Structures are given as structure tokens and as C-alpha cells.
Amino acid sequence: MHLACTSISHDTSEILSVDMSSPEGLFGSPHHSLRVTSLYLLHTNCPPYQSIFPDRVFAVLSYPHLLLGDFNLHHPLADPLRSLSDKEFAFSARYLDVAFDTPYHLLNTLGVYTRFPFDAVSRPSVLDLAFANNTLSPFVSCWDTPLPSTGSDHVPIVVMLRPPAIMLPPPMPYWALLDWP
Numbered sequence: 001m002h003l004a005c006t007s008i009s010h011d012t013s014e015i016l017s018v019d020m021s022s023p024e025g026l027f028g029s030p031h032h033s034l035r036v037t038s039l040y041l042l043h044t045n046c047p048p049y050q051s052i053f054p055d056r057v058f059a060v061l062s063y064p065h066l067l068l069g070d071f072n073l074h075h076p077l078a079d080p081l082r083s084l085s086d087k088e089f090a091f092s093a094r095y096l097d098v099a100f101d102t103p104y105h106l107l108n109t110l111g112v113y114t115r116f117p118f119d120a121v122s123r124p125s126v127l128d129l130a131f132a133n134n135t136l137s138p139f140v141s142c143w144d145t146p147l148p149s150t151g152s153d154h155v156p157i158v159v160m161l162r163p164p165a166i167m168l169p170p171p172m173p174y175w176a177l178l179d180w181p
Contacts, residue, residue, distance in 0.1 A: 014040040015052070027139050028163035031063050034136070039069035054098035064136035066159065067104065071095065071129045078108050078126040104131040107143040107159065114145060115154050130159055139163065 002022070008015040017037045020026065026034050041052055059065065073092035074084055084092075099106065107130040108114075114128035132140050142160040149155050 014038075026064070027161060029139070031135065033063040035061065035063065035065045037065065037067045037069075039067070039071075041069060041071045041073070054095045057095065058099050058102040058104050058131070060102055061133060062135065064139060065104075065133040066136055066140075066161075067131040067133075068157070068159070069129065070127055070154065072127055073129065074125065074127075077106060078110070078129060079113075080111055082123075082125065099131055102133065104133050105137050106130070107132055107140060109143060112145055113155075114157060116149065117153050128154055128157055130157060136161075 002020070004019045004021075006015075006017045006019070015037065016039070017035055019033060019035050021033045023032060025032055039052065039057065041057075057067065073095055074082055074088045075092040075096055076082070076084065076089075077096060096106070108126060108128075112126070113124035114126050116124045130143055139161045140159065141162045142158065144158050144160075145155045146158060147156040
């Protein structure tokens, strides 16, 4: 297996991509490459209001891509009980619209919090999002937050990948070998 790492840092964002490739294929599939991207996205107070544009985040790739990160977005698809301002919804909707058009699938379990603030005033929220493109989606078997906090206000997220179940055709008699009389 071959690994390649790319890191891009800005004042308002961090992007880390790890590309894995194997001539034998990955996860028992014909795909020879997989990209895992982690990003930290900031909401800024001056135009254009986002630190990374949505079309740059959700790249159209022909191989499996797992996109994880602290998106700092609030959207009812991830956190249905949260009251959103029109500005919050408009900001997050741009990212989710591009994700679904690309197409990427949101892996988060609806309403499961990923951030637990240390103060007693703020409510838990879903800021950490995970997306898989169409090519990777069949390989995702689990998205979960079973681990305790590591000292930050975010909990670790576990994404498990496995080969998709191979559907064998149902058994059929070999008609040519039957003794018909």
C-alpha cells in the first residue's frame, strides 16, 4: 500500500488529505485509491463568510472519498432540534446543497451530538460532519461516537469501512444433469 499526505493551512482553515493506493485494490473492490480528507472550517464575519468554498470541499472524484471535519455548520439534517437563524441556515445550506449535488452522503446519525461545550449555558451541537461520496458509500458500515472526550469539547467519531456484502445469486439446479424420466 502506498500513502501520500497533503496539508494546506490558512488563517481560517486547515485541510489534510491522505491518499491511499494499492495495486491489489482496496476493501476487496476494484478501486485502487481512497482519499480521506479532514478539514477545519471557520465561519468568518466578513464576505465571503466561509473559509473554504463548498465546491472546493466536495471534490468530484471517481474513487472513494471520505470527508471528515469540524465544519462549524448548523443544519437541521444533522441537528433537527436546533433553532437556526436564517443566516445560519443559508450558510450551512450552501454546503449541504453542493454535497448532495456532487453527490456526497451525510454519514452522521441524525441528532447525535459531536460537541459538548464546557460551559453550562451552551447546548450540545453537531459541528463535526462526515460525508462519503457515491463510490465510498457502499463501504461505510458504521458512523458512531462511542468514545469519551479526549479533553476537547468534541468527541471522537468512529467511521468503519468494510467491503460491501457480496450478493451471490440464489442456488439453482443444474437442469442439464437432472434425470428427467
